[in-house]
Amino acid sequence: MSYSDKVLDHYNNPRNVGSFAKDDPNVGTGVVGAPECGDVMKLQLKINDSGVIEDARFKTFGCGSAIASSSYVTELVKGKHIDEAMAIKNTLIVKELNLPPVKIHCSVLAEDAIKAAISDWKKHKDGAEEPQAARAQEK
Amino acid sequence: MVKTPIYMDNHATTPCDPRVLDAMMPYFTTKFGNAASRNHSFGWEAEEAVDKARNQLASIINAKAKEIIFTSGATESDNLAIKGVVEFYKDKGNHVITCVTEHKAVLDSCRALERQGKATVTYLPVDKHGMVDPDDVRKAITDKTVLISIMYANNEIGTIHPIREIGRIAKEKEVIFHCDAVQAVGKIPVDVEKDGIDLLAMSGHKIYGPKGVGALYVRSKGPRVRLTPIIDGGGHERGMRSGTLNVTGIVGFGAACEIAAKELPEEARRLTELRNRLQAGLFERLDEIYLNGHPTERLPGNLNVSFAYVEGESLLMGINDVAVSSGSACTSATLEPSYVIRALGINEELAHSSIRFGLGRFNTADEVDYVADRVTREVKRLREMSPLYEMAKEGIDLKSVQWKA
Ligand SMILES: Cc1ncc(COP(=O)(O)O)c(C=O)c1O
Numbered sequence: 045m046s047y048s049d050k051v052l053d054h055y056n057n058p059r060n061v062g063s064f065a066k067d068d069p070n071v072g073t074g075v076v077g078a079p080e081c082g083d084v085m086k087l088q089l090k091i092n093d094s095g096v097i098e099d100a101r102f103k104t105f106g107c108g109s110a111i112a113s114s115s116y117v118t119e120l121v122k123g124k125h126i127d128e129a130m131a132i133k134n135t136l137i138v139k140e141l142n143l144p145p146v147k148i149h150c151s152v153l154a155e156d157a158i159k160a161a162i163s164d165w166k167k168h169k170d171g172a173e174e175p176q177a178a179r180a181q182e183k
Numbered sequence: 184m185v186k187t188p189i190y191m192d193n194h195a196t197t198p199c200d201p202r203v204l205d206a207m208m209p210y211f212t213t214k215f216g217n218a219a220s221r222n223h224s225f226g227w228e229a230e231e232a233v234d235k236a237r238n239q240l241a242s243i244i245n246a247k248a249k250e251i252i253f254t255s256g257a258t259e260s261d262n263l264a265i266k267g268v269v270e271f272y273k274d275k276g277n278h279v280i281t282c283v284t285e286h287k288a289v290l291d292s293c294r295a296l297e298r299q300g301k302a303t304v305t306y307l308p309v310d311k312h313g314m315v316d317p318d319d320v321r322k323a324i325t326d327k328t329v330l331i332s333i334m335y336a337n338n339e340i341g342t343i344h345p346i347r348e349i350g351r352i353a354k355e356k357e358v359i360f361h362c363d364a365v366q367a368v369g370k371i372p373v374d375v376e377k378d379g380i381d382l383l384a385m386s387g388h389k390i391y392g393p394k395g396v397g398a399l400y401v402r403s404k405g406p407r408v409r410l411t412p413i414i415d416g417g418g419h420e421r422g423m424r425s426g427t428l429n430v431t432g433i434v435g436f437g438a439a440c441e442i443a444a445k446e447l448p449e450e451a452r453r454l455t456e457l458r459n460r461l462q463a464g465l466f467e468r469l470d471e472i473y474l475n476g477h478p479t480e481r482l483p484g485n486l487n488v489s490f491a492y493v494e495g496e497s498l499l500m501g502i503n504d505v506a507v508s509s510g511s512a513c514t515s516a517t518l519e520p521s522y523v524i525r526a527l528g529i530n531e532e533l534a535h536s537s538i539r540f541g542l543g544r545f546n547t548a549d550e551v552d553y554v555a556d557r558v559t560r561e562v563k564r565l566r567e568m569s570p571l572y573e574m575a576k577e578g579i580d581l582k583s584v585q586w587k588a
Contacts, residue, residue, distance in 0.1 A: 047500065055500055061568050078586030079571055080531030082494055082512050082520065086570035103570040107496040107511070111568065 047108060048142035054112035059119050062101045064088045070098075072165025076156045083110045083150065087117065087157035091165050095126045102157075109147040113137050113154035126162050185553045187504035193389075193484055193543030194338050194366060195508060199435065200391040200544070206438035207393065210431040218428045219419060229430045236437025243440040244364070244383060245374040246400050252420045253433055256397035257365045259413075260384035261288035261332075263399055263424065264361040266295070267410030268330045268382070269302050272359075276327035280358075282307040282315045282334075284342075284523045288384075289332050289363055303327075311527055312477040313342035321352050331360045335367035339510065339523040339539055340476030341485025343371065350379020359408055365389050369443030370482055371451060375400060381408050387432060391544060392439030396432030399424075450544065454483035457542050457551050462486055464555030469562055471575075475510075475524055475537055484542035489524075489533040490558075492572035493565045498538060501561035505554050510537035532571070532581070 047055070063086075064071045070090050077083040083106035090099040100118035104111045116137060121129045137143070137151035190198070210232060218233045220226025237248040254260045269279065281293055283306045296302035305323045307315050315333055324331075331353050336343045346362060353360035361382035367373050368383075369390035375383055383400040387393050401423065402408045416425030443450075465472060465488060475487040487510075490498060495511030510521030512535060520534035540554070566572040571581060 055497070058568060063573065075570065079535070079581060080586075082532075082535040084570050084586070086573075103568055103573060105492060105569045105571045106494050108500040110494075111497055 050116075050141045051109055051112040051143070054115040054141070055108045058102075058111060058115040060099075060101050060115065061103065063103065064090060064099075064101055069168060070165075072161040072163070072168075074157045074160025074162075074164055076160055077106070077110075077153050079105065082106060083153055085110065085114045085153050085157045087114060087154075087161045089121065089129075089158075089161045089165060091126060091162070097121045097124050097126065097129055106150065106153075107147070109141070109143055110150040110153065112141055113143070113150045114157065116141060117154045117158060121158060126165075129158055130162055132158055185547070185549050188506055189504065189546075189550050189554060190506045191540050191542060191546060191550070191554060192506045192508050193541035193546075194341075194539065195541065196388045196394065197391045197543050198545065199388075199393055200439060200442060202442060203392055203435045203438045207431045207435040210434050214430075216430070218430055219417065229428075232430060232434050233428055236433045236440075239437035239440045239444075240385070240398055241400075243368060243373070243444045244385070244400060245376050246383075247403065249421075250400050250403050252399045252401055252423050253428055253436075254397045254399055254424055255395055255429070256388075257286075257363065257384045257386035258288040258397075259424075260386075260397045260399035261286070261361075261363055262292050263410060263413050264382040264384060265289065265292040265330065265332055266413050267423070268359055268361070268408070269296055270411035271409045272329040273301070276325075276329040277302045278325055278327040279304045279330045279332065280307065280320060280323045280328060281305070281332040282309060282344075283526045284309050284313055284337055284340075285332065285334055286338060286363055286365070289334070293332075307333075309342075309526055311529070312480075313337055313340045313475075313523070313527055314477060314480065315344050315349070317345050317348040317352055320349050321356070324352075324356050324358060328356070328358050331358050333360075333362060335362050335364035335373060336371070336482050337476070337523060338366050339521060340487045340527070341366075341482035342477040343367070343480045343482065346378050346380070353381070354379050357406075359406075366482060369440065369447065370454075370484065372447070375402070381406070387436035387439060390439045390443045393432050393435040396429050396436045398436070451483045454542050457546060457548060458484060458486050458540075460548065461540060461542070461551045461555055462488075464552065465558060468555075468559045472562075473529070473533060475527060475529070475533075484546075486540040486542070487524075488538055488540070489529070489536045490538065490562045491533060491536055492569045492575060493562050494535050495537055497565055498536075498558070498561055501565065502554075502557050505557060507541070507554075508539045510539070511535045530582075 134151035134155040216225030216229035218229040387396040471491040495509030524534040
């Protein structure tokens, strides 16, 4: 299988790799996927009080398309309001990165990661729960 | 500096040796006869060439020339052996014994027979090194068992099965023993007499011969093994495999066997050294990497390693000037991680992280050093990107995490 130029670019020069402090109240962390399935994405979003995503970081265990999807998503969500970010569909990622049908699940995972990170942020904003970066979040 | 891309996937296929190609050339051009043409020199010339190749094949496995049946490849040989025996001996029994890490050519032939109601099949497990226990073979034999099919050496993890012991059990119990020896022939000594093998599949393109040619050894005496053909036609190959012989391919296969047999001891030593160098180069520089397959009973050119916390396909992508293969789901047509690696009972994540290095005749020490460097660098880079590596370093037990996929 050959990769699209955009996948290759994100794979070779991934954007926003890294982690934020898990206990930062402005950070929402989403961990989706499972090691035995061959993909785990961790997406962290730094969200301000008006609900705007100021910064993003990712770490991904997975194939090149999974790495590229998460890298692309960190760029995509920056500056967006969480309501806008929640509306991002995996099909946008598929289109932007030219993912072949067998790699669509990577884009689904990236969409899930956004949602998981935002709902994590909401949870501990509401004071309901401490952020739990180490625990896998619900889809 | 080494020349890239580097080919290190010699279990998948091997390049045709230039000496093999030289032997084949005349049979494409001036010596194009049909080996079955009995009444002119073109036919005789082709037949002579086929006879020579038959001897070259027989000699590398210590068989007799007339026991060699040419086929289109080992996939056909495995099909013919398994389906042919089950069909021919159907009045005697219908039970087949094989093992979970066999090649698909064997496993799917067995499954087809099960589906058609022609056989019941026992799939023996393997130990953590991928080896079948001969005792399990013995215990699985019933009075209905007509065939045991166990490969000589595994194509993914390189583990060499205790073939001689299995052969002895098969003899003692008077069950026919088929051995897929595709990865073993020409790489390690194979002897159908000493090993007690009754049927043996081999392939041209795994030993520096051409693709599209294979052979099945069929024992003629002690016992004489009979088969029902799976391809009907002009009755070539003593009726066991009809079809005009692929003379050029057969000539190349023969030449490849002769070269491999002659160079085997020296080449096995050289490849073992190169393999150990690669293994040391990786294990000395990276933590949390695991050898898949048997530590010692292993093909000389094989190294299969899982790099924890790094997904195999992404690693292949990072070392794109090196051709190796991965047990990762993402690289397989079925989107499942390798069934061979999973059969070892290691955790699923490590199956996704496995890489197979297949060293061959044309690899050099410089290439090995280059590959070890390249892989080390890329594994480190990908681990920096891996949430699993981060969690592990934080002391989180990944097994205790509730993943929601
Ligand atoms: C163990 C084993 N058996 C059978 C085959 C099939 O051989 P061929 O490509 O000649 O059909 C292969 C090659 O992939 C193999 O490694």
